[in-house]
Amino acid sequence: MFIEDLKKDKEIYHAGHYEVIVVGAGHAGCEAAYAAARLGAKTILFTLSIDALANLPCNPSIGGTAKGQLVREIDALGGIMGKIADKASIQYRMLNRSKGPAVQSPRAQMDRKRYQEEMLALLENTPNLSLRQAEITDLVVEKFSSEEEPSKAFQIKGVLTKMKAFFSCERLILCTGTYLDAKIFIGNTSYVSGPDGIAPSLHLASSLKEYGLDLRRFKTGTPVRVNKNSVDFSQMEIQAPDEQPWAFSFSNEANLDRNILPQLPCYLTYTNEKTKEVIEQNLHRSPLFSGEIEGVGPRYCPSIEDKIVRFADKERHQIFIEPMGLSSNELYVQGLSSSLPEDVQEKMCKSIKGLENAVIQRSAYAIEYECLNPLTLKWDLSSRHIEGLFTAGQINGTSGYEEAAAQGLLAGINAVRHLRGQEAVILGRDEAYIGVLIDDLVSKGTKEPYRMMTSRAEYRLLLRHDNADERLSPKAYALGLLDEESYVRYLEKARLIEEEKQRLSALRIRPTEALSQKLKEEALVELHSGVSVAELLVRPEINYALLNRLGLTNEAMTDNALLKALVEEEVEIQLKYKGYIELEEKRIDRFQKMENKKIPEDFAYEELKGLRTEAKQKLAQIRPLSLGQASRISGVSPADLSVLLVALEVYQRQKKQTES
């Protein structure tokens, strides 16, 4: 609705003015609202239902491969997901522990209700932040024209609720998740609804289309939930939590007094021939195969019927049974995501070992929703079409709580910075998984719900979960996101790491008889000459546990055993992997050279001879800020890049000439 038309409807009333409005209180919305408020902007967060705030409608866990890294980065930047997850974790499990520090990923099962409660409590007590249950039905805009950005025709002025309340604002962040024109499918039945029976958002999508936003339909799904009392765990393999719980949040990792919820196991079982038979006999009843669902689903998170069809020769598929919370009997049956009719779901479930008598509490379903083409976004997550509009989370074509939260945080930061005329915060691919995530979305786009994976990051030896604070906390502090206490804690840890490294380099040991004897006991290679302990630690068979047995650790480092362990872990990684870290740094140097080759925003691609048409269109649409960004746009070939580089060089020379 145009702002001047508000007067025409007498029922519309002005309900207040906010600097930042956030629509949607899922994982993106919560982070966005919290970040905006933390930066001092007067912020309001809208949700269709406060009871559904920060819901985990699919798997009850936070983290996982690559996602765990995102959570750590969010925390290092002053975000909240890690802190809340630590309060609700009922099973800590570090993945890929044996496969090297670069791919180690933290993951924890959540008490779903607890997670929501903790998030609500935090947001309700955040200064500058209001929470409001309401359905937003319309954007309020005014006409906009700018020579610099000809693609922008409108400017955000506020939003309108279903109750005709007009909330005016400076910047708007949309985090609508899977709610926009959402539709649920179970067998032949389909109905308009959000996840977990929550009302969908039925008016906003058409309003967005009206202002020229490029919307499309994506799909995702979730499996059945069963009652714990009906499951025979004796038929399944047990998956125990980590013996030593850790923490997502850097503020908790060395906190000795922290309360940790009781830790529960997960269970593993398998589908079998019978499951396969049930599915094959009923495939025709799936809306996915009959073509009723138009939305594009994620390939890496397929439904069970999808898996059976695509991997026809596979005898069994893994099924993980995960707890939904301490106070609930519900169990999440990971791997049984489906949109088959309920009677088939029942048969399918009962065909599985340990689930023969399972009582289903919630059915599996597929859900379809509207989202944006992320190619219409800029690197700060603002829209190329509407001034003052930012988007984050599933509306940008991603899937996953962590991906959503990461975007929410950056959208929140950048909305406020934009409002204040400050430079946008854009994280590099060599700085953070968050940087990889946003750069991928904005420059490559996505044809299916985008999930973060470790393989998407080129420089993951440096983008480890353990050093997220080192990578991002100084930046976050400078931006005003990270509180003083967290920053001081970070500095202290950094100081201890540096001192410990120096101590190990200075500490030299000689191959004395006593030492040789000790090494022999450990069945290790003998020392022939004196070395520093730092050099010793580079050897594959040497670790801190051994240094401890040899009496070479620094017991006086700190009283905090947790902190000491963290420092030692970090030092060991840095020393042991030094050669490879240097290799990674060399690769980053190469990458940086392309990133530093800037392209002027108004560069005239249309006039560039030699660019292929597709490349020309993509470049003109996406307007990369550097040659590096241009190189990642799909449809831009190396040949196009060489044309571009030549043209840039000519452009620079001409500019220099006109200047002189």
Place this chain on the structure above:
Amino acid sequence: MNKDTCVALATATGQAGLSVLRLSGKEACEIANKIFRKGPMPTFCANERGEGAFLLKEKAENAWKVADLKGYQAKFGYVFHPQSLEILDQVVLLRFKAPHSYTGEDVVELSLHGGTVMSKRVLEACLLAGARLAEPGEFTKRAFLNGKLDLAQAEAVIDLIHSSSEKASHLALRQLQGSLSKRIEALKAPLLEMTAKLELALQYPEHEDSIIEKSEIEEALRKTHQEILTFLSSYARARVIKEGYSLALSGLPNAGKSSLLNWLTGKETAIVTDIAGTTRDTLEAPVYLGQQLVHFIDTAGLTETEDVVEKIGIQKAKKAVQEAHLVCWLASVQQEPAQVWKDLQENLLEEVAVLDKLIVLGTKSDLSTEENTALWQEKMQAYLQGRPVFVLSSLQQKGLEPFVAYVEKLCQEMFDPQGEAHLLSTERHFEILREMQSLVERLCQDIHYLSFDLLSLGLQECMELLSQITGESVDEAVMREIFTKFCVGK
């Protein structure tokens, strides 16, 4: 960027059945218009001097225009000289419309009846009509600037432009046609497969199918290492082809090295006097023997001396001898073979082991009888364990042929570009592969205690290095290099 229209023969010169002349640039059609008429050649008519020639009756404006043709459309017609109006040849004209041409520009190609003279005259006609003669490799340079070629191909073009011999250009052409990229792809394939498996295991640690064994990766790495070594070893041979064969002329002072060089090059390249020690530095002269470029290196006479300048010269000479592909020891046929063999051993064989690339040239054969010369040759051969001996006279310019034929044959044997897989010929590619080789070696060495994340990093880096060769992964520094070599934007 060059906007003008250039012209050149696109086929090799010589007595061929057909030659193609290419015009490329904005005005290609307009220029073609000035020298081309469609239809069969007009009947015979005399010129104003009454001599028999095919002349265009009048240079009337032509209603039909070359630009009327669609892209890839051909027209039968004839070409005439724009000034004398003489009709030159019956031709087929083929039009390419930008950007769908080799250069990415408007292109007109004329298929002429072969023959150097005729081609030259049509070329001249084009120049008179407003075209500019293309520089060597200019069509390809334009193709690169217009985004028609990838990086490896562009580098091949640079090699092509600078290629010293036909074989070298052949090598570059093969790279241009993608034979290098193919070999790189083959190197990359197993690494890619391993990476995919590894990534699956890292991404889905709890999935039962995501298991990868180190032994599998190790095997792939070892195989790759072997292949890189083979590839790297081809660099030396490719360099000979690219840079030419080098032949050092060595011998005691005043053995006639400079005289021979001057004879070969046909000009006074080296100062020749009867005073021993005139040549104090190594002198290099490129000479084409057949299609092969041979660098003759005239080295300072090797002899013990106190002269400082001469000493430096001798050091340089020894180095040149060591690096050369072939070493000729020169000695006058007046000297006793036994003495020659002694000098040879003292000066050359003692310090640099060159016997397997040595030949002996008996010089100044004009100072001896034919009979004695033959005897000398025979005696000399006995000392040399089968290495060849030739006899010649620079003064009378006699006896060069057998020696030249021998060198030419050696060059031929060294490399047959058609028969082999792609040779590594660009220094940048060599450096990249060497870097990769040391990385693979390190990975093989460390594999037993390397964690999977590091293995993955190693594999990724290997593939990235390979991509830099083919240009799939674009490196700013490389692009700059290419850019400066082409001197665009001046």
